[in-house]
């Protein structure tokens with residue numbers, strides 16, 4: 001290994017806590033280990049906390065004019081209700097969400113599950129309002145597409161990722177291990193699939209450490225910028241692809257940006273730098289470690305479960321799924337991309353290509369500078385947009 005690469009590796013000063021302290025760094029995270037440590041990642045909201053959230057969500061609906069006709073929630077109302085909760089001293093909902101997001105997701109093992117929002121009891125508009133408020137308690141929300149959607153709908157839209165402008169969360173295909181473009185990604189499960197759709201998480205430092213131990217000759221390919229496809233979400237004046245390393249070590253923090261399909265489809269652009277045969281071997285090895293069951297923690301999200309993941313210190317995957325035939329029973333998750341203002345790690349300037357900026361509270365997301373953020377509580381306007389585009 002070249003000595004400068006060794007110096008880069010040696011510069012890791014802030015290994016992600018729980019993964020290292022609890023031997024995850026070397027062992028990865030198996031389902032057994034994770035299950036033994038449920039108190040570290042599994043949290044419940046009390047009745048009082050649900051009541052607080054319910055009241056705030058009702059207020060958002062009251063302030064969202066004609067939300068039943070337009071499917072739109074007022075983000076100004078979400079902001080107002082979130083601020084009311086934040087100003088309410090000693091509010092246990094705020095304290096709990098702050099503890100989970102800062103101590104477990106941003107600094108700890110990088111993931112947490114919060115059970116369980118009463119999705120069967122509430123109208124879907126109220127579920128969406130409550131989820132926006134909970135996410136906003138973690139930090140500002142970032143847009144997930146060029147239409148400025150701050151509330152994503154993860155469902156099978158009848159699309160295929162063979163189309164290079166389609167993003168994999170819009171399909172029923174397996175996603176493969178990847179990171180999203182934000183500090184934290186949150187998912188709320190409204191309905192799971194009939195079969196499949198299992199969520200799996202691996203630890204970035206565990207993968208890095210395993211490569212260092214077994215194939216350190218491949219690390220240079222994973223520490224140098226590689227071309228990644230933007231899948232049609234191109235910022236003004238930007239290129240359809242960007243250059244980013246898989247692993248970045250910056251101010252002592254190891255962070256990862258990864259989506260294999262987007263690395264590979266960048267090669268459709270003639271001016272994108274080519275992947276060498278060693279690069280391909282390194283990416284294949286990276287994938288094989290992520291796919292090793294002993295490195296993974298798998299979970300099936302049940303209705304009302306919220307999953308929070310740190311994109312810098314974990315990668316996640318979702319297996320392919322089969323839906324019920326009835327549209328009203330199909331798998332449906334709500335997604336938020338969150339940029340906390342406090343407690344986040346510094347990110348290298350090169351991340352600005354993907355994140356817009358590396359400034360905490362404003363980084364991450366995709367989309368345009370001047371877009372107006374919107375939040376649809378229902379899938380139907382999104383299906384309508386898909387129909388218009390195809």
Ligand SMILES: [Fe+2]
Pocket residue numbers: 178179180185316
């Ligand atoms: Fe994702």
